[in-house]
Amino acid sequence: MRGNILIIDDSSIERKIINQAIKNRLDDINIFEVDNGLDISKKLLENNIHACVLDVMMPQKNGFQVLQEIKEDCNLMDIPVIVCTGISDKAAVEKALSLGAFDYFAKPLTEEAIKISLPLKIKNAIDLMKRKEEIIYLSYHDQLTGLYNRRFFEEELARINTRSNLPITLIMGDLNGLKLINDSFGHAMGDEVIKRVGKMMKLGSREDDIVARLAGDEFVIISPKTDEKEACKIINNIMSLLAKEKVGSVEVSISLGYGCKYNDEEKIEDVFKKAEDTMYGKKVFESQSMRGRTIKTVINTLREKSKIESEHSFRVSALCKRVGEALDLPINEINKLVSAGELHDIGKIIVDERTINKPGKLTADEWEEVKRHSEIGYRMISTVDDMTEIANYILYHHERWDGSGYPKGLKGEEIPFISRIITIADAYDAMVSERCYKDILSKEAAIEELKNNAGSQFDPDLVKIFINKVLK
Incomplete structure (x- = not known):
């Protein structure tokens, strides 16, 4: 961002010296010049001035009058003003500072002032103005969008x-x-x-x-x-x-x-x-x-993340439907089963793709990440007004009959009925289907696992129905 400087001095020679001193030491600076202090407010505003170099001794309107005008204008008062005074004019310096001058220098300019001190004073003045502008910007703007706040x-x-x-x-x-x-x-x-x-x-x-x-x-x-x-x-x-x-x-x-x-x-x-x-x-x-x-x-993104997970959700949904039909549930309950079965793992959208497709055992951190998916799925689906029930079924589909599951540690009939069905369908399909972290089990071996875990992981009555009516 460029800095804009206004030099106010009735001497063209002095303006040229100051102009050159600034250009020799500071990059990316716009310099404006005027030879009097008349109508100065307009010039400062029109050119978005960041710092002003002001000669004290000028005809028509002296530097003190100009400085006072600047400091009394709420739109200009923050602009740093550096005044030029006579070499031994301490009274002028004190008056300028009392009126709000940022800094001062004496004329005629020495070689040291031209090369070092004047450019440094200008730089400090610009930096101060830029910091003020930034503070004002931040106080009135939203940082994320850049819009007003x-x-x-x-x-x-x-x-x-x-x-x-x-x-x-x-x-x-x-x-x-x-x-x-x-x-x-x-x-x-x-x-x-x-x-x-x-x-x-x-x-x-x-x-x-x-x-x-x-x-x-x-x-x-x-x-x-x-x-x-x-x-x-x-x-x-x-x-x-x-x-x-x-x-x-x-x-x-x-x-x-x-x-x-x-x-x-x-x-x-x-x-x-x-x-x-x-x-x-x-x-x-x-x-x-x-x-x-x-x-x-989200569903499409999850499918792209893992074809295996996508196909698993469809199969679980189909198994849930068959359980509902075997139980002779009303059609509206079967529809809930189908929807919850298809969406039960939707929360895995937050799980890293490498974790989902990782062969072998997960680390403790990776397992904790995976366990979050039922709660995330619940939060996602519960935002849709007519799917609150489905969201609850998703939340509890990893609870266990003995109370050792997650996320709430529910046990027995505390676990929603449909969630208990999803748990069995989910586990069975995971056992008999391709998974990067395990070998495929035969149907018979998977049935034995269901029997062995009935009463601990699974609802024992639903396991019997699943084996005898869905898998037969």
Whole structure:
């Protein structure tokens, strides 16, 4: 980033000396020059000045007057000013410092000042201004997206909320499925989705609109002089942009709603509430659809991770269905069995691919990672409103009849009935199918294992039904 310097001196010779001293020692610097202190505020603002070199003795308007003007202007007061004084003018130095000067140097410039001290003072002044700018930026911007933050939004909303800006529109946005994305693909992926949404919100809005991130998955746009028709255009722009976006294999979705203020009597808080209510009304429908699509993406990703795991889930689902039919369960219960059987290992999306496909025994850390999959699967599936029961069956499918399983250590009939069925189907298929970490067992050997573990790992009554009615 370039530093911008303004030299204010009525002597062209002095300006040239100072200019050259800066250029000889400092790189990437823009230098502006003026020969008087008139209309200085405009020059400082127009050129985004980071530091100012100011001569004290000038006609029309002296350096003290200019310095005082700068320090009394809230938009300019932070700009470091380095004053030039006579070689023995201590009174001038004291006055300049009392008025807020950053530093000073004496004229005529010595060789040491030209080569070392003046460039160093300039550099220190620029560094100070850059640090201040960075602090101001961070205090008003969201670090992840680069959008404005809640603090800036609140201050800007108070500033914009005037009659001259009517109608004022607020557009509220809430990212769909962020928790599911975080649980399924990790927080790094979730952060990328947040950044992508922020970028599309900015691209889809207009130049004068204020786009801010209020919280984790919440965004807002302040649109001055904007009616409902224009608000709908902005929303359509954003939705069109997001429809084309994916982060990896994950779709990006946000629910948007708006509220408009048309007259002074309306409270801006009520407009904000209306925008929120409209947004949440849409979210009820849109977020469910998004979660369903994300779960499909998770399933497809897991299939790509491990063909063996994918085929295993389908076989477990088929076995669960046959158990349900053997038990003469109602069709809605059989459907739950089929769904839970297919999704029982969906939480393995968080397990490292190398661990899933590792031949041989897992390390203690790898085993702990694998054991998390039932809880992760529960968290993922429970985000879909009509799949809460399925999520519970997934959570408990590694519990054991004797209470030594995970994650909760449930035992006996504390374990959901459908989870007990999945446990048997899961174990049987794992025994008779290809696995990178074990040899395939024959059907007869697998049946013996089921019998041996009935009453410890498995529900003994369900084992009998599985062997006698499903495997026969």
